[in-house]
Amino acid sequence: MKLPKHIREEWWGKSYVFGCVAILIVTIFSIVYFIASKGLSPFVSGGVGIGELLFGLKWNPEGEPATFGALPFLFGSFSTSLIAALIAAPFGFCAAVFMTQIAPKLGRSILQPAIELLAGIPSVVYGFVGLSVVVPFLRDHFPGQGIGVLAGAIVLSVMILPTVTTIATDALSTLPAGLKEGSFALGATRWQTIYKLILPTTLPALLTGIVLGISRAFGEALAVQMVIGNAPHIPRSLFESASTLTSIITLSMGNTVGGSLHNNVLWSLALVLLLMTFVFIFIVRMLERRIKR
Template identity: 70%
Template sequence: MSQSGGKQKVKQHVIEEWTGKILTSFCIVLLVVIIFSMVYFVATKGLSAFFQNGIKISEIFGTTWKPDGEPPLFGALPFIIGSFSTSLLAAVIAAPLGVSAALFMVEIMPNIGRKYLQPVIELLAGIPSVVYGFVGLSVIVPFYRTIFPGQGLGIAAGATVLSIMILPTITSIATDALASLPAGLKEGSYALGATRWQTLSRTVIPTTMPALMTGIVLGMARAFGEALAVQMVIGNAPHIPKSLFESTSTLTSVITLSMGNTVMGSMQNNVLWTLALILMLMTFVFVFIVRRLERRAQR
């Protein structure tokens, strides 16, 4: 009885192991198929503007967007500049705040930081984009309108809203990087007579810099693909702004505003898919940068 029971248990374990392997393999294959299907779908739609409609690449990087004109013009350079400007400025604003918050929670006041500051930052990650956009439209835009010339709509308002949205991403990754730092590294610095600030600025931050940069790049990728919140505060004007307080637009804004008003397969619809392809390629660039930073951190 004991031998037959033991064989039955071994057989059951083997079945469970093979079942787990099959399910895991199926999920991995399904994930790969979905990713490649999305890339193939967006790429075929995005390239249709060049092969079916005869649009040149130089026209996409023009400065005039008049899809209803004669002839129609699809210069998307203002949208590309708007996306990069808001993302870079948001990263410039959020990176010091996120890294400083992580240093406060891990190195300076860990008890108070993790008890009060960390829940507040995590709460920011769960707020919907439309709420950020509404707050930006009700608070940030009137504030900029009062202080600076213009209507308050523009890159500055969009970047301010995005900086708050990407702050949890940068802070959480920076916190994990600082928490995983070996304690002996800091103790050795203190043993050599370094102050807390010298230890943080010359030992902790340089050591964790690749991981900190990973958080910043991921935050930029999050900001680059944001649509609704930026759309509500940036003004959605199809021209290159001359200042941070002029209305402009982004790739995500023009796609969300125009895609529902176009006919599938038309020239304007294909151009919008081309802009979506540019967004996807930029996402791949951000992922490549993150992978390079991770490899540098492992060395």
């Protein structure tokens, strides 16, 4: 018995959707399993301790004995990402307020496309701009050679600015018009309405933009690698060279033998990056729940 056309189309549509979802789930679990199997092998059979990797200060994989202290790289990743978020957040929030509350037509027609254009620029371009503009400026006006944590953070702040601005703009645009009208009716000025009503109301969404920006900065490799100096130690100031997890992975992975202890430890660092991504996603989900409430 031949089924009607609309039933067959519905069946094919459901099958296609469920097939795509199944492929995505299998792909995600396969990636996690592959990275975890590689990343856990140094702790299981390589004689490397978790405490040594996460809290060790010395990175010397070619030494006798080899040492794999990744704390300098963890410190470099967190410091550059957090400083970048601190720089990008005020600019992103101010741009979002301007586009939605002060000059919506002008902001959305000129400023928003310009900010979104930043998201499409390749990482290597940001790196070259950092080497050509940021590093010479820091070298001329601050101590050091210009290459260091602050240079990497400035480059990252520009890279995550579209993420922070876009999420803040969407949050401010979805506010009910009655909130502002009620505030104006009570005698509040525009600026009082913005910083006493609008910003506190959208704070969870604004924090979501910051967390996503930090997640984006945490996983960036090439642009930071070009301006941070790639020195495997904890810097004593923002103007000293440092290194990040992504930098040490990209610089060393091609120079190691597959299956060696050094190679597996690099996979352990990749596993740390993956776990940090899960942490950022969990934080974003928690903030989204607060928004829905």
